[in-house]
Amino acid sequence: xxxxxxxxxxxxxxxxxxxxxxxxxxxxxxxxxxxxxxxxxxxxxxxxxxxxxxxxxxxxxxxxxxxxxxxxxxxxxxxxxxxxxxxxxxxxxxxxxxxxxxxxxxxxxxxxxxxxxxxxxxxxxxxxxxxxxxxxxxxxxxxxxxxxxxxxxxxxxxxxxxxxxxxxxxxxxxxxxxxxxxxxxxxxxxxxxxxxxxxxxxxxxxxxxxxxxxxxxxxxxxxxxxxxxxxxxxxxxxxxxxxxxxxxxxxxxxxxxxxxxxxxxxxxxxxxxxxxxxxxxxxxxxxxxxxxxxxxxxxxxxxxxxxxxxxxxx
Amino acid sequence: xxxxxxxxxxxxxxxxxxxxxxxxxxxxxxxxxxxxxxxxxxxxxxxxxxxxxxxxxxxxxxxxxxxxxxxxxxxxxxxxxxxxxxxxxxxxxxxxxxxxxxxxxxxxxxxxxxxxxxxxxxxxxxxxxxxxxxxxxxxxxxxxxxxxxxxxxxxxxxxxxxxxxxxxxxxxxxxxxxxxxxxxxxxxxxxxxxxxxxxxxxxxxxxxxxxxxxxxxxxxxxxxxxxxxxxxxxxxxxxxxxxxxxxxxxxxxx
Numbered sequence: 001x002x003x004x005x006x007x008x009x010x011x012x013x014x015x016x017x018x019x020x021x022x023x024x025x026x027x028x029x030x031x032x033x034x035x036x037x038x039x040x041x042x043x044x045x046x047x048x049x050x051x052x053x054x055x056x057x058x059x060x061x062x063x064x065x066x067x068x069x070x071x072x073x074x075x076x077x078x079x080x081x082x083x084x085x086x087x088x089x090x091x092x093x094x095x096x097x098x099x100x101x102x103x104x105x106x107x108x109x110x111x112x113x114x115x116x117x118x119x120x121x122x123x124x125x126x127x128x129x130x131x132x133x134x135x136x137x138x139x140x141x142x143x144x145x146x147x148x149x150x151x152x153x154x155x156x157x158x159x160x161x162x163x164x165x166x167x168x169x170x171x172x173x174x175x176x177x178x179x180x181x182x183x184x185x186x187x188x189x190x191x192x193x194x195x196x197x198x199x200x201x202x203x204x205x206x207x208x209x210x211x212x213x214x215x216x217x218x219x220x221x222x223x224x225x226x227x228x229x230x231x232x233x234x235x236x237x238x239x240x241x242x243x244x245x246x247x248x249x250x251x252x253x254x255x256x257x258x259x260x261x262x263x264x265x266x267x268x269x270x271x272x273x274x275x276x277x278x279x280x281x282x283x284x285x286x287x288x289x290x291x292x293x294x295x296x297x298x299x300x301x302x303x304x305x306x307x308x309x310x311x312x313x314x
Numbered sequence: 315x316x317x318x319x320x321x322x323x324x325x326x327x328x329x330x331x332x333x334x335x336x337x338x339x340x341x342x343x344x345x346x347x348x349x350x351x352x353x354x355x356x357x358x359x360x361x362x363x364x365x366x367x368x369x370x371x372x373x374x375x376x377x378x379x380x381x382x383x384x385x386x387x388x389x390x391x392x393x394x395x396x397x398x399x400x401x402x403x404x405x406x407x408x409x410x411x412x413x414x415x416x417x418x419x420x421x422x423x424x425x426x427x428x429x430x431x432x433x434x435x436x437x438x439x440x441x442x443x444x445x446x447x448x449x450x451x452x453x454x455x456x457x458x459x460x461x462x463x464x465x466x467x468x469x470x471x472x473x474x475x476x477x478x479x480x481x482x483x484x485x486x487x488x489x490x491x492x493x494x495x496x497x498x499x500x501x502x503x504x505x506x507x508x509x510x511x512x513x514x515x516x517x518x519x520x521x522x523x524x525x526x527x528x529x530x531x532x533x534x535x536x537x538x539x540x541x542x543x544x545x546x547x548x549x550x551x552x553x554x555x556x557x558x559x560x561x562x563x564x565x566x567x568x
Binding site for chain 2: 029031033035036038039040042043045046049050051053054057133136137139140141142143144145146148149152163248249252253256257269270271274275278284287288290291292294298
């Protein structure tokens with residue numbers, strides 16, 4: 001991506017010294033600088049400055065309860081105790097584990113469903129357009145509303161139990177194992193469409209003459225699918241999985257509305273855990289430490305992933 | 315579910331997929347703050363949260379789209395700050411709660427909590443990456459030759475951008491704006507963290523709907539949920555063709 005971005009500049013710089021081109025290039029760069037200014041200001045405002053502040057807070061015991069202004073937080077400097085505490089914090093690790101579990105179930109489920117749907121949509125059939133719109137709808141709905149919808153559906157007196165003839169006492173959201181399942185179902189309902197959309201786009205990009213050739217050589221639909229479509233779609237599949245995994249890691253609204261992390265802490269993901277630490281315990285400096293750690297480790301992962309992808313492309 | 319009368323929610327005697335006596339009572343209630351046949355009434359109607367949602371979403375969208383468009387054009391055409399894309403992309407990677415503490419402190423410090431501009435500002439910032447990447451995919455497709463031609467015939471860079479490039483990407487710009495608007499509209503977390511009373515948005519308002527008698531007002535919540543879902547669904551259907559491009563950050567083309 002960066003290659004294409006830098007190209008125009010390079011082509012202009014090929015003619016140094018010629019009056020017209022150099023002045024134009026100069027002019028263009030000036031305008032370019034003006035153009036990036038707002039975005040860079042916003043980035044500095046939201047990234048550089050807050051991160052510095054977050055680090056500062058994370059090495060103190062500061063909480064808003066003390067009534068001490070944040071810039072005087074140094075009075076309770078603790079030389080990194082928050083970071084040590086992190087390693088022994090069982091609740092945090094459990095929440096992280098649940099987040100990973102949720103990702104490990106929900107993302108593949110959405111992937112398989114999306115892939116199947118996308119394959120169906122390769123053919124023309126009656127009502128294809130209408131079904132397409134219906135399938136895409138869940139993803140447009142506000143996540144908090146999705147949480148509410150499934151909260152209502154899974155009530156003891158709700159429609160799901162009614163349909164399957166289950167007793168009122170058969171509860172979904174307050175049961176230790178079923179609560180997580182309910183959350184996974186809700187997340188899958190909302191985000192399978194996204195998988196479907198991306199995978200369909202990728203699938204339509206597979207050259208159809210290759211498929212025809214495969215069919216002429218006597219390959220069954222299944223063989224075509226495994227041998228031609230899937231390998232061709234590798235990059236798209238990668239993008240879809242990564243995109244969903246990242247978003248799934250951040251899952252918050254749905255769970256907060258559906259179960260509030262309950263019963264107990266059974267559906268408490270890392271976001272919910274941070275939320276509770278922030279508002280129930282007002283343990284802000286510790287939250288800052290966790291946040292920075294997550295940020296740092298994710299950055300490392302992302303940097304590795306991106307460099308990996310860049311290598312493969314080149 | 316939004317059409318269920320209040321009584322069918324509270325009886326608890328087996329709920330059904332479809333209401334037995336459909337009614338518009340719930341909508342009446344959330345829109346006007348009261349309804350015939352209901353003893354409870356709200357201390358506020360839907361209008362406050364609705365306008366709050368609309369204003370902050372629109373302002374945040376405008377901010378993100380303007381900043382994102384300009385900067386992505388600069389990156390694509392002039393190659394300025396070509397490391398910017400990765401940094402901007404990384405912004406989307408993290409759970410917002412991991413970085414919200416300093417933002418909350420800052421917002422309290424500059425007095426932005428519970429104001430329309432404070433919420434708009436944070437919306438603009440968090441959706442900037444989407445605006446940036448979406449516009450980048452569109453700008454990437456504008457042939458340089460057209461711009462060069464205009465430039466050779468004497469247009470200044472600004473005029474080229476304003477008169478030629480911008481009209482070419484107009485459909486993209488509309489898509490981008492709608493898309494970012496949907497993102498802002500569906501936010502729950504940021505509004506939860508940065509508003510208290512005056513500028514609570516629709517999703518937050520929905521979660522506060524409980525009747526004075528202690529019952530959850532499910533019917534009203536569902537009605538509100540439906541109202542909140544209307545704009546994104548309509549917009550979403552309008553832009554579904556372009557959605558994939560924005561979501562995959564243009565990486566599909568390579």
